[in-house]
Amino acid sequence: MPLGTHELLVFILQVGVLLLLAMLLGRLAVWMRGPAIVGELAVGVLLGPSLLAQVAPDFSAWLLPEQPAQFHLLDAVAQIGVLLLVAITGIQLDFGMVRRRGSTAAKVSIAGLVIPLALGIATGFLLPRSLLAEGTDYTVFALFLGVATCVSAIPVIAKTLLDMKLLHRDVGQLCLTAGMVDDAFGWFMLSVVSAMATTGLRVGQITLSLISLVALVPFSIWIGRPLVRWVMRLASRSPEPGPSLATAVVMVLLSAAATHALGLEAILGAFLCGILIGRSGHVNSDWLAPLQSFVLCVLAPLFFATAGLRMDLTLLGNPEVLIASGVVLLVAIVGKFAGAYIGARLSRLSGWEALALGAGMNARGVIEVIVAMVGLRLGVITTEIYTIVIVVAIVTSLMAPPILRFATRRIKVTTEERIRHIHHQQLVE
Numbered sequence: 488m489p490l491g492t493h494e495l496l497v498f499i500l501q502v503g504v505l506l507l508l509a510m511l512l513g514r515l516a517v518w519m520r521g522p523a524i525v526g527e528l529a530v531g532v533l534l535g536p537s538l539l540a541q542v543a544p545d546f547s548a549w550l551l552p553e554q555p556a557q558f559h560l561l562d563a564v565a566q567i568g569v570l571l572l573v574a575i576t577g578i579q580l581d582f583g584m585v586r587r588r589g590s591t592a593a594k595v596s597i598a599g600l601v602i603p604l605a606l607g608i609a610t611g612f613l614l615p616r617s618l619l620a621e622g623t624d625y626t627v628f629a630l631f632l633g634v635a636t637c638v639s640a641i642p643v644i645a646k647t648l649l650d651m652k653l654l655h656r657d658v659g660q661l662c663l664t665a666g667m668v669d670d671a672f673g674w675f676m677l678s679v680v681s682a683m684a685t686t687g688l689r690v691g692q693i694t695l696s697l698i699s700l701v702a703l704v705p706f707s708i709w710i711g712r713p714l715v716r717w718v719m720r721l722a723s724r725s726p727e728p729g730p731s732l733a734t735a736v737v738m739v740l741l742s743a744a745a746t747h748a749l750g751l752e753a754i755l756g757a758f759l760c761g762i763l764i765g766r767s768g769h770v771n772s773d774w775l776a777p778l779q780s781f782v783l784c785v786l787a788p789l790f791f792a793t794a795g796l797r798m799d800l801t802l803l804g805n806p807e808v809l810i811a812s813g814v815v816l817l818v819a820i821v822g823k824f825a826g827a828y829i830g831a832r833l834s835r836l837s838g839w840e841a842l843a844l845g846a847g848m849n850a851r852g853v854i855e856v857i858v859a860m861v862g863l864r865l866g867v868i869t870t871e872i873y874t875i876v877i878v879v880a881i882v883t884s885l886m887a888p889p890i891l892r893f894a895t896r897r898i899k900v901t902t903e904e905r906i907r908h909i910h911h912q913q914l915v916e
Contacts, residue, residue, distance in 0.1 A: 490560075494556075494557060494560070497549075497550065497552065497557060498557070498560045498561065500550065501550065501551065501561050502561070502564065502789065504534070504550070505530060505531075505534070505561075505788075505789055505792040505793065506785065506788060506789055506792075508530040508533070508534070508792065509526070509527045509530045509788035509789065509791070509792045510784075510788065511526075512526030512527065512529050512530055513525075513526040513527050513788060514526070516529075517650070520892075523646075523650050523788070524643065524646045524647055524650060524791055524884065525884075525885055525888070527787075527788045527791035527792050527795075528791050528792070528794065528795045528881065528884060528885075529795065530788075530791075530792035530795055531791070531792050531793060531794055531795015531796040531797070531798060532795045532798055532800065532881075533795075534547075534550070534551065534792075534795075534796060535551070535795060535796040535797065535798055535799065536798075536799040536801065537798055537799055537800040537801060539551075541801065551796065558796075561789075561793055562793060564786070564789060565786075565789050565790035565793040565794070566753075566790070567740075567786065568782060568785075568786025568787050568789055568790040569754065569786075569787070569790045570739060570740065570743050570753060570754065570757040571736065571739060571757070571778070571782045571786060572645060572646060572782050572783070572786070572787045572790070573641055573645060573754050573757045573758045573761065574735075574739040574757045574758065574760060574761035574764070575645075575649075575761060575775075575778070575779050575782060575783075576641070576645035576648075576649070576654065576663060576758070576761065577757070577758045577759065577760065577761020577762040577764070577765060578761045578762070578764050578765035578770060578775065579654055579765065580660060580663060580664070580761070580762055580765060589664075590834065591661060591830075591831070591834035591836065592661050592664040592665045592668070593665075593668070594830040594831075594833050594834050595661060595665040595826075595827050595830035595831050595834070595844055595848070596664075596665035596666075596668035596669050596830070597668075597830065598826040598827065598829045598830030598833070599637075599639070599665060599669055599823055599826035599827040599830060599848050600637050600668075600669055600672055600673075600826065601826065602822050602823075602825055602826035602829070603633075603636045603637040603818075603819065603822030603823045603826055604633045604634070604636070604637040604676075604822075605633070605822075606633075606636065606818045606821070606822040607629075607632045607633035607634070607635065607636030607637060607818060607819070607822065608629045608630060608632065608633035609629075610629075610632060610636075610814065610815060610818045611625070611628050611629030611630070611631070611632035611633060612625060612629045614632075614811055614814075614815075615807070615811075617807070618807070618808070618811060618869060618871055618872055619868075619869065619872075620866050620867065620868060620869045622866075623866065623867055623868075624683075626683075627680060627683050627867060628867060628868070630676070630679070630680045630683070631680045631862050631867045631868065632815070632872075633676075634673055634676045634677050634680060634858060635819075635855060635858050635859065635862070635876050635879070636815070636818060636819040636822055636823070636879070637669065637672075637673060637676075637822075637823070638669060638673035638851060638855065638858060639665075639666040639669045639673075639823075639848050639849075639850065639851060640666070640850055640851045640855065640880075640884075641663065641666050641667060641754060641758060643850045643851070643884050643887075644662050644663060644666050644847055644848075644850050644887075645663065646783075646787055646791070647847070647850060647884075647887060647888055647891070648662065648663070648847070649783065650888075651888060651891065651892065653891065653895060655904055655907040655908035655910075656895060656898070656900075656904055657840075657901070657903075657904060658840055658843040658844055658847065658894075658895065658898065659847070661844060662843075662844060662847035662848060665827070665830075665844070665848060666847075666848060667755070667758055669848070673858070675697065675700055675751070677858060677861060680867070699746075699749040699750060699751060700751060703746070703751075703755070703759065707759050707762075707763060711742075711759070711760075711763050712763050712766065712767075715738060715760070715763040715764055715767050716763075716766075716767040716768065716769070718734060718738065719731065719734065719735070719764060719767040719768075719769040719770075720767070720768075720769055721734075722734035722735075722769070723769040723771075728771075728773035728774035728777070729774070731769065731771075731773070731774040732774035732775075732777065732778055735764055735774070735778070736778070738760055738764065739757050739760045739761065739764075740757075742756040742757060742759060742760035743756040743757040743760070744756070746759075797860065797877070798874075798877045798881070799870075799874055799877075800874070800877075800878075802870065802871055802874040803874065803878070805871065807871075808871045808874065808875065811871075811872075811875055812874070812875040812878045812879075815875050815876070815878075815879060816875075816878060816879050816882055819851075819879045819883065820849060820882075820883060820886075823845070823848055823849045823851075823883075824845040824846070824848075824849055825845075826848075827841070827844045827845040827847075827848040827849070828841045828842065828844070828845040830844075831844045831845070837898070839894045839895075839897045839898050840894075840898055842890065842893075842894040843890070843891055843894035843895055843898065845890075846886070846887045846890035846891045846894065847887060847891055849883045849886070849887055850883055850884050850887040851879060851880050851883045851884065855876055855877070855879060855880035855883075858876070859873045859876040859877055859880075860873075862876075
């Protein structure tokens with residue numbers, strides 16, 4: 488069925504209004520010495536059920552109708568934005584540093600997974616049954632809450648690091664690497680919980696997802712890397728930057744589709760493809776600079792603003808929900824921070840570096856929103872628990888930037904970081 492005239496009008500208005508407010512509130516957040524992502528997330532809160540639907544319900548229903556098909560149009564554009572955002576961070580990832588400090592990233596990611604996962608599961612068993620959906624198994628619910636508290640958010644971490652100009656720092660690179668591992672495990676665990684909530688735990692399905700996840704690394708090294716290098720070399724023969732830019736975008740989207748088809752998260756494929764493009768030897772400012780500008784200034788703000796539209800903070804008026812949200816928030820923050828901090832200290836990083844990693848890994852953002860949406864769709868959680876998880880996503884995303892700024896100011900800038908910063912500047916100028 489073709490898109491109707493009214494639906495097209497509403498979609499165009501949605502994109503225009505969201506981008507306008509995201510630009511204004513993003514600049515306001517930067518002026519207040521925060522990252523732009525703070526203002527961009529706030530757009531969805533202002534236009535969503537938390538505020539606009541309460542103040543002007545008729546206008547809210549017209550601009551943001553509840554029909555799923557209408558919202559899917561907006562969500563589809565936003566998803567393209569987050570895939571390209573993650574790919575850009577992968578392109579700028581210093582793989583040499585990751586190789587040299589891989590054990591550090593591993594310790595940070597493992598500790599940052601195990602501790603919050605265990606605390607989240609324990610908290611799930613302790614929450615009152617009145618907050619659970621009817622017929623929900625306590626074990627499934629507890630596992631879901633554990634997954635929700637252990638994930639990080641590569642898109643939020645990446646956007647925060649880019650906004651704060653910290654992507655060239657070692658702690659920024661370690662945050663991205665450890666976050667990728669955490670997210671990969673988180674999506675795998677989410678598939679397990681989803682299977683338990685619907686058809687039951689099927690060993691074959693879970694085994695296939697695990698094999699796919701493990702096989703991604705050797706496949707990327709032995710097949711993906713030479714293939715990407717060859718394709719980018721062909722595209723770079725053109726004197727115009729257009730073919731290289733289009734080729735990079737196509738490969739990112741196809742890689743995202745491939746991991747999604749394997750039962751893994753599309754973001755993982757986009758990030759891995761970005762790494763391979765960055766190591767192809769055919770990255771230059773002619774095509775990367777315009778791509779990064781468009782993604783950071785248009786697509787990424789639209790994605791974060793759209794994510795905020797799903798938040799309904801009015802449910803916190805219920806005292807039981809408010810208390811439960813405080814408990815879950817505390818467990819999520821302490822668990823993730825303690826895990827990342829302990830992993831960093833075990834790797835002999837300084838206290839300030841450990842603090843920065845703990846803050847960066849705590850940013851959950853829209854990945855938490857996606858996890859919450861899956862739980863709500865499957866009937867694992869109620870609207871109240873959904874709201875609690877969203878509160879965790881908002882608060883952890885807002886608290887990360889000031890702590891990161893406070894800690895990184897006390898970490899000495901190394902010569903390697905200066906060189907990496909100059910290289911990043913040359914790529915985007």
